[in-house]
Amino acid sequence: MLGQIARRRLGLLLLLHGQQRLSNGLNGVSFNQLLSKETHRHTQSSFNTSSPISTMSLWPFSFQPRDFSLPNSSWSPEMCKAYDHYNALCDTDTENGEEKKRAPWKKLPSYNRSIKYATGGIHLSKLIQAKARLFTRNVKEQGATFEYVVFVNKEEKSCVCVFQAGRLLEGAPGHVHGGAIATMIDTVTGSLAGYLSGPIMTANLNLDYRNPMPLGSVVLIHSALDRIEGRKTFITCKVTSTDESKLYTEATALFVSISVGHLFGSRN
Numbered sequence: 001m002l003g004q005i006a007r008r009r010l011g012l013l014l015l016l017h018g019q020q021r022l023s024n025g026l027n028g029v030s031f032n033q034l035l036s037k038e039t040h041r042h043t044q045s046s047f048n049t050s051s052p053i054s055t056m057s058l059w060p061f062s063f064q065p066r067d068f069s070l071p072n073s074s075w076s077p078e079m080c081k082a083y084d085h086y087n088a089l090c091d092t093d094t095e096n097g098e099e100k101k102r103a104p105w106k107k108l109p110s111y112n113r114s115i116k117y118a119t120g121g122i123h124l125s126k127l128i129q130a131k132a133r134l135f136t137r138n139v140k141e142q143g144a145t146f147e148y149v150v151f152v153n154k155e156e157k158s159c160v161c162v163f164q165a166g167r168l169l170e171g172a173p174g175h176v177h178g179g180a181i182a183t184m185i186d187t188v189t190g191s192l193a194g195y196l197s198g199p200i201m202t203a204n205l206n207l208d209y210r211n212p213m214p215l216g217s218v219v220l221i222h223s224a225l226d227r228i229e230g231r232k233t234f235i236t237c238k239v240t241s242t243d244e245s246k247l248y249t250e251a252t253a254l255f256v257s258i259s260v261g262h263l264f265g266s267r268n
C-alpha cells in the first residue's frame with residue numbers, strides 16, 4: 001500500500017519535474033519586492049531537514065518549498081535587469097479587472113528537492129534518498145555556483161534561462177568550467193523537453209564551445225524545440241551574452257520519454 005502511494009507520488013513528481021503544472025504566481029512582482037520577501041525567507045532557512053517523524057506530512061512536498069529561481073542579493077544588476085525583462089513578459093493583460101489575454105511566457109519555479117521523505121517501497125527508497133538534492137541547487141552560499149531562472153514560452157515552444165556563473169564554477173583560469181556550462185544546458189533543455197513532453201531523460205547532448213565564458217558572467221541560454229518524433233524530443237540551444245552579441249556555446253540535445261518504471265530498472 002505504502003509502495004503504491006509512493007509510486008503515485010513519484011508519478012506526480014515526474015510531472016512536476018517537467019514543470020507542466022506549476023505556476024509561480026509572481027507575475028508583475030518587481031525584483032525589489034521579491035528580494036525583500038526572499039531575504040525574509042532566508043532568515044528562516046529551508047536547509048534544515050531534520051524534522052521529527054511526528055511532524056512529517058503525508059504530502060511529499062514542503063508546505064513552502066523555497067523557489068531557488070527568485071532574485072537574491074547575489075544577483076548582479078545585469079542578472080536583475082534580465083530577470084525583470086523576462087518577468088515582465090509573464091504579465092497577464094487585464095481590461096477592467098478582467099483577464100484579456102494570457103501571456104505566453106511563464107517563469108518556471110525551481111526547487112532543490114521534490115520529495116520530502118521516501119515513505120516506502122524498497123525500490124523507492126533506493127531511488128529517492130532523503131538527503132538527495134538537485135545538483136544545481138545544493139550550495140548554501142548564494143551566488144557561489146549556479147544562479148539561474150528559466151522562462152518558457154508555450155506558444156513558441158522555447159525557453160530562455162538567465163544564468164549567472166558563480167566563483168566556484170571555475171575551469172580555465174577566470175572562466176567557467178565546460179562541465180558547468182554543459183550542466184546548465186542539460187538542465188535548461190531538459191526543463192523545456194519535460195515541459196513539452198512530460199517525463200524524459202537525456203539520451204544525447206552535443207556541445208560546441210565557441211568562446212570562453214568569463215567567471216561571474218550573466219548569460220542567456222536560449223532553447224527551442226526542434227522536433228518531436230515518437231518518444232524522442234529534439235531541442236536546440238545556444239548560450240549568448242545578455243545583449244546576444246556574443247555566442248558562447250551551441251548545443252543540440254535529444255530527450256527520450258520514459259515511463260516511471262524506467263527509473264526502477266524496467267524498460268516497459
Ligand SMILES: CCCCCCCC(=O)SCCNC(=O)CCNC(=O)[C@H](O)C(C)(C)COP(=O)(O)OP(=O)(O)OC[C@H]1O[C@@H](n2cnc3c(N)ncnc32)[C@H](O)[C@@H]1OP(=O)(O)O
Nearest residue numbers: 017186187190191201202203204230231232254256258267
Ligand atoms: C529540472 C531539471 C531538469 C534536468 C534534466 C536533466 C536530465 C538528465 O540529465 S537525465 C540523466 C542523464 N541521462 C541518463 O542517465 C539516461 C541514460 N539512458 C537511458 O536511460 C536510456 O538509454 C534512454 C532512456 C535514454 C533510452 O532508453 P529506452 O527507453 O530503452 O529507449 P530506446 O528504445 O533505446 O531508444 C528510443 C529511441 O531513442 C533513440 N536513442 C536512444 N538513445 C540515443 C542516443 N544516445 N542517441 C541517439 N538516439 C538515441 C533510439 O535509437 C530510439 O529511436 P527510434 O524510436 O527511432 O528507434
